[in-house]
Amino acid sequence: MSVWLARLSVDRWRHALAADAAEASAPTALILETAHGPRITAANDAGLAAGARAGMLLADARALCPDLAAVPSDPAGDLATLEKLAVWAQRWGPWSALDPPDGLLVDVTGVAHLYGGEEALLRDVARAFARHGLTARAALAPTAGAAWALSHFGKANTILAPCDDPLRVLGDLPVAALRLDEDVLTVLRRLGIKRLGELAGVSGVGDDPAQEVAARDSLRRRFRNHRSPAANPLLRLDQLLGRVPEPLLPVIAQVMPMVQRRMMEPLRHRNLLDQVVEDLAADMIRTLEARGEGARRLELALWRVDGEVLQRRIELAAATREADHIIRLFAARLDDVEAGFGIEAVQLRASWSEPLTLDQADLDAAAENHGTALAACIDRLTVRLGPKAVTRPVLRASHIPERAQGWQPPLAPISPAQGALAFHSRPVKLFDRAEQISVLYASPDGVPQRFRWRGSVREVVRVEGPERIAPEWWRERSTARLRDYYRIEDEAGRRYWIYRQGLAGDGRGGVPDWFLHGMYG
Known part of the structure; x- marks a missing residue:
């Protein structure tokens, strides 16, 4: 049995506003921040009527409906709710599985008679989800793929019996019913394949075995670079027809002490x-x-x-x-x-x-009595100061100074990828963010002689360097400039760690800038 909670995120948002019916009925869209701006993931009935659609940019939707309200979506909360519903749905079968982001699969083999038949079972499912205020569509089929296709693209409460011909019942459904990636669906549309029956005909299903092998080889070559099931239309079709088993990961309830x-x-x-x-x-x-x-x-x-x-x-x-x-x-x-x-x-x-x-x-008891148990000490400090007040510094595998150190919980294990790199000496005090300074020097590539910082001018009497640090090309833009660090001392004996960002004529900006990154002593 496949259960599709088509409006899970909207239903959760509406339940949170149960006491405010006016706000719940106003045009509202759930959004998620993306690289191109807020994008709509779901909308309530009023928002859909106003023109908002999933996948649309919020700016485009507000061009159609200026009064459209935006609420941050909660994918993690939706997944947590889906996990709880998967355990709750085991009332209809011995085990269930997640079908993210908004579906469930329940094994109901041999249990329909307990509810008076398969039709009565689907009616009981619809009533149970309706009592919780959730919109649900359910379908029964011999395979998970066929049940998913019926619940998402077929009629509500549809049953595909084992004796029925799957291609006759499902042949008119779109190829999207095979749970394929969007780029694969685009390729199939360009090939003129829009229905499951058309894909079955091209793949030779039901033809002579020799003709079927030839037809499948031709289609397999078209998608030979696709490895995952969601990118392989032949594999998805075989799973839907029951030719190839589809492994599912059951949800097991963890009983809390x-x-x-x-x-x-x-x-x-x-x-x-x-x-x-x-x-x-x-x-x-x-x-x-x-x-x-x-x-x-x-x-x-x-x-x-x-x-x-x-x-x-x-x-x-x-x-x-x-x-x-x-x-x-x-x-x-x-x-x-x-x-x-x-x-x-x-x-x-x-x-x-x-x-x-x-x-x-x-x-352990002796250590506890003498107050030397580290875990016990950390627990007491955490209870007294707060859950995020106790951390410890750890080294990171980066040669960029501000990225070479991080913070994590006191007893959390250090990742094998973490570790210290061989650095030159670093100042005792490293600023969270380097502060820009004005530097006087003899030539664009010369050592600093005088600099202004926080309104005061410092005369440089000693200079050591430079230490050149290149940008991390795998995580920064190509226009990132290298740094030349200098350890300097002024006339009062104060020592600083400054760097020049970029070189004159490097083609990645104008005149190099100078920054103060830390202080010694």
């Missing part, structure tokens, strides 16, 4: 809440031990009597099963909790866990 407590009496005091958190932490540790995992992210939810849910979350630098460490981290996050009329339920969930083998708990 979760423990909870429901109170006989609402909690209103902090000491009682701390006791409940300690009990939940102990239960969570036992659950993680049974799974052979350690927690990296823990979420604590507090249900108040008035219906409000308070949530606190911590992320750990390394997977852990230390209950005392978890309790200390949550203690710092519960200081601002307002119990109101009381808390009637508490839930602790490990939304991110990793495999964690058994270790020597006595040595």
Whole structure:
């Protein structure tokens, strides 16, 4: 079964504005920033009526409808929703698979009788998605390719029985029903092939085996440089007809470890809440031990009597099963909790866990007690200062000074591609952005003698250099200019790191510019 959520992004946006019907009914387009400007990815009904279409530049759409509102699209959110729907759709079959960006494939082999037949199954699918406010088109077929073609280009709730001739039912569908890339569709249109039946005739499907081989060889030579299935019309046609199997990656639901407590009496005091958190932490540790995992992210939810849910979350630098460490981290996050009329339920969930083998708990406990466990220290600093406040510098494989260093989480592994290159000495203080200065020198290629920086003139008494650094041609434009760096010292003993950008007459600009990039000492 193929389920096409044709308006997934628009439906998600409309649900977010459920309380504002006027804004949801106004002409609106979801946009995505591109190199040529904002481009429309989807539009609501009013936007479509005004002329907005997917793929159109926002400027062109507003030429047709000046009142068209633009809202940033959320592809990551759409994919996350699609993953949840894939797990939810397993109510109709033993497994399901994603069909990005807006579709699902569900294996319903041998389960239609549980719903009273295939027609009743499709009606149940339509009702279930409609209850969630999602526009869906479903179709049943013996192969994933045929089901996809029917759900996207056929009539709603279409069923292709195994005894039916696929080419007779699908022959009038456009070749786009084969899930081909746009450039391949363009080539097929130029060849005069617009329907599946026409492609089947050209490829010799149903003819004498010898004639079919000759016809397929002729078409295969036309697309011999295309490797992926979406660029191979013969492979897609064989998958649709069931001649070639199509592997699919099923979505497997990951059960998150979760423990909870429901109170006989609402909690209103902090000491009682701390006791409940300690009990939940102990239960969570036992659950993680049974799974052979350690927690990296823990979420604590507090249900108040008035219906409000308070949530606190911590992320750990390394997977852990230390209950005392978890309790200390949550203690710092519960200081601002307002119990109101009381808390009637508490839930602790490990939304991110990793495999964690058994270790020597006595040595780790000694390190924890003496405050020398690095991961525990980082966790405490992160809870106190914020999730992005603790980072560490790492070397990058680049000879450009401002690109030779980056920042990453404290315990994140260093990529094998990262590493230090052999550099000359670098200043202690390197500016985030080089500041332009005015330099006096004897000749265009001579050493600097005097320069002006931040309103003051400095006399140069010592110069060392240049150190020439060429641009990274694989990531910069061809007009990028090289740099000549100098280590200089003024009359007051202050030392600077300056560079000349470009050379006179290099054909990549006018007079070279000078910049101050860092300071020594």
